[in-house]
Amino acid sequence: MLCRRLRRDFVAGGACPSKTTIPGKTVIVTGANTGIGKQTALELAKRGGTIILACRDLEKCEAAAKEIRGETLNHHVNARHLDLASLKSIREFAAKIIEEEERVHILINNAAVMRCPHWTTEDGFEMQLGVNYLGHFLLTNLLLDKLKASAPSRIINLSSLAHVAGHIDFEDLNWEKRKYDTKAAYCQSKLAVVLFTKELSRRLQGTGVTVNALHPGVARTELGRHTGMHRSAFSSFTLGPIFWLLVKSPQLAAQPSTYLAVAEELEGVSGKYFEGLKEKAPAPEAEDEEVAQRLWAESARLVGLEMSYGSSERGQPLPK
DSSP states (O other): HHHHHHHHHHTTTOOOOOOOOOOTOOOEEETTTTTTHHHHHHHHHTTEEEEEESSSOOOHHHHHHHHHHHHHOOOOEEEEOTTTHHHHHHHHHHHHHHHSSSOOOEEOOOOOOOOOOOOTTTTTTTTHHHIIIHHHHHHHHHHHHHHHHHHSSEEEEEEEEGGGOOOOOOOOTSSSSSSOOHHHHHHHHHHHHHHHHHHHHHHHHTTEEEEEEEEOOOBSGGGGGOOOOOTOHHHHOOOOHHHHHHOOOOOHHHHHHHHHOGGGTTTTTOOOOOEETTEEOOGGGGOOHHHHOOOOOOOHHHHTTSSSSTTTOSOOOOOO
């Protein structure tokens, strides 16, 4: 079963079929110092875009930007600090982008953590919900006016096939009442990304800004460092040979993000979920408009979306 699923995931990939170039387009890629994000930034730099790598570790981010500039000979590749586990950092990053960038045409919300221990963000959110979803929720909303002014523009949210096993627990989004389950927390965060995509698409109708979610495929990246795949004897000797034969390279896993960012045939396509390069139906809960709207309201409350840049950065409590 695992082998068949991985094989389908691999086969659904392939190179981005679009040859579109993007000179004059400004692109932000979060989590772009390694893995899929770095490869996505590289692919888009090759196509002539102005690329902003937004990463928590600025030293690694600058090294990645330098490497991409050298490989592509595109000198419009820059590093910026962004810690998605800090509302203050997100607001500072967004304020700088708004002030310094005339346009933002493509926002790729790529950064993620996967199955980490029970950590919390600077603002007290469960880490996977905070980084994978709430951080990108706030960032995207803060940049919406810039994206609208740059239309036609696109937002790409990286989710995961794992969203199908997710459930939004409105009574305990932050895992404060239940025993922590890192896998379930990851699945919830990735389901939240798809629900956010659906609701944002509804709100953006008629603006010229589109938003889509995708599962890039299972890739050989640092994202899985907390899963135990590399440390488990069973995984290494039993699943390992199968897994490493079928998972994608970061380069191949970056093709769906690239495709959604540049493909001319996707102009105007919004609110969809893609697995690899193909549109698919997401999990039933991901299609629930009532859940999506409730999640939006609670997310806005948590991150203090109504606050100005100078207001308190602390997240607000969940409504009773």
